[in-house]
Amino acid sequence: MWFLDSIASGFSTPTSESRVQYFRILIGVACFAKFSLALLYRGWYRLERGGYTHHALQQRMGKDQADLISATYRPVIAIRLLASIAVTCGISPRISALLVLGGLFYELIYEYRYNTIYIALMVACLLPAGNLGNGFTISDQISSANTWAQFLAVLITIDLYWNGVWLKVRSPQFMSGLLLAQFVHGAEEVKDRLPYREFFYPRALLKALDDSPAGIRKWRLSAQATIILELAIPIALFVPQVRPWAISIGIILHTAFALLKPRGIIGFSIATLASYILFVP
Numbered sequence: 001m002w003f004l005d006s007i008a009s010g011f012s013t014p015t016s017e018s019r020v021q022y023f024r025i026l027i028g029v030a031c032f033a034k035f036s037l038a039l040l041y042r043g044w045y046r047l048e049r050g051g052y053t054h055h056a057l058q059q060r061m062g063k064d065q066a067d068l069i070s071a072t073y074r075p076v077i078a079i080r081l082l083a084s085i086a087v088t089c090g091i092s093p094r095i096s097a098l099l100v101l102g103g104l105f106y107e108l109i110y111e112y113r114y115n116t117i118y119i120a121l122m123v124a125c126l127l128p129a130g131n132l133g134n135g136f137t138i139s140d141q142i143s144s145a146n147t148w149a150q151f152l153a154v155l156i157t158i159d160l161y162w163n164g165v166w167l168k169v170r171s172p173q174f175m176s177g178l179l180l181a182q183f184v185h186g187a188e189e190v191k192d193r194l195p196y197r198e199f200f201y202p203r204a205l206l207k208a209l210d211d212s213p214a215g216i217r218k219w220r221l222s223a224q225a226t227i228i229l230e231l232a233i234p235i236a237l238f239v240p241q242v243r244p245w246a247i248s249i250g251i252i253l254h255t256a257f258a259l260l261k262p263r264g265i266i267g268f269s270i271a272t273l274a275s276y277i278l279f280v281p
Contacts, residue, residue, distance in 0.1 A: 018140065024126055026274030033266050035103070069109060076103055080100055090135040118268060125153040177223050180219045187199040188206060238279055
């Protein structure tokens with residue numbers, strides 16, 4: 001297995017340079033999706049003085065720092081959006097990746113989310129790559145130029161899945177199915193009170209998986225299936241014979257995740273699925 005061989009060889013095991021180059025394009029798409037969706041529903045005005053986010057920053061960091069963050073908010077989100085396009089198109093990809101990374105860390109100041117940390121780490125994996133490519137030209141070379149970058153990104157994705165399993169197994173509310181049931185049906189209850197539409201769940205889903213005892217039992221099975229799949233997918237992606245199945249199941253799983261909260265998780269889902277290409281040497 002190339003992943004273990006690369007450790008033994010000091011990350012000099014040859015891999016296809018194209019893997020990281022395809023990943024660079026896809027992670028750029030993921031960041032563009034995340035950044036552009038963040039602008040919906042008055043996202044451009046999110047840190048205006050007098051708003052809730054600005055008030056929360058004041059309470060946490062003080063007035064001067066909150067005002068500074070609010071003053072730089074719009075330039076930063078404009079630059080990072082343009083930089084995500086540049087990463088996708090291969091325009092000065094390393095510098096563009098640094099700008100995207102800075103934009104992601106900036107976001108963590110006012111909205112700390114694990115999904116954002118994962119995307120930031122995946123973008124950071126582009127920086128040590130030896131050949132990120134230019135434009136949409138993909139290399140056909142086999143070398144160790146991108147082995148270290150590819151190894152890091154794969155390791156982070158494995159940790160994402162297995163650490164997620166660890167946290168879920170330790171959560172009685174998740175294991176019982178209550179977390180999923182409460183989230184979906186709570187969102188359904190408040191959707192008409194939100195200023196913008198954030199959720200959409202088909203009636204058939206709400207009917208089949210309601211918050212009755214029988215429905216919660218189904219949610220429990222869904223939670224247990226999620227844990228099994230998150231444990232198995234990283235292993236299966238290394239095995240050529242079952243890799244197509246792992247990819248298909250991963251797409252279905254992350255599509256289901258994205259449906260739970262579309263605007264907030266689509267970029268993360270694209271980034272995670274993009275990492276699958278890196279499991280192949």
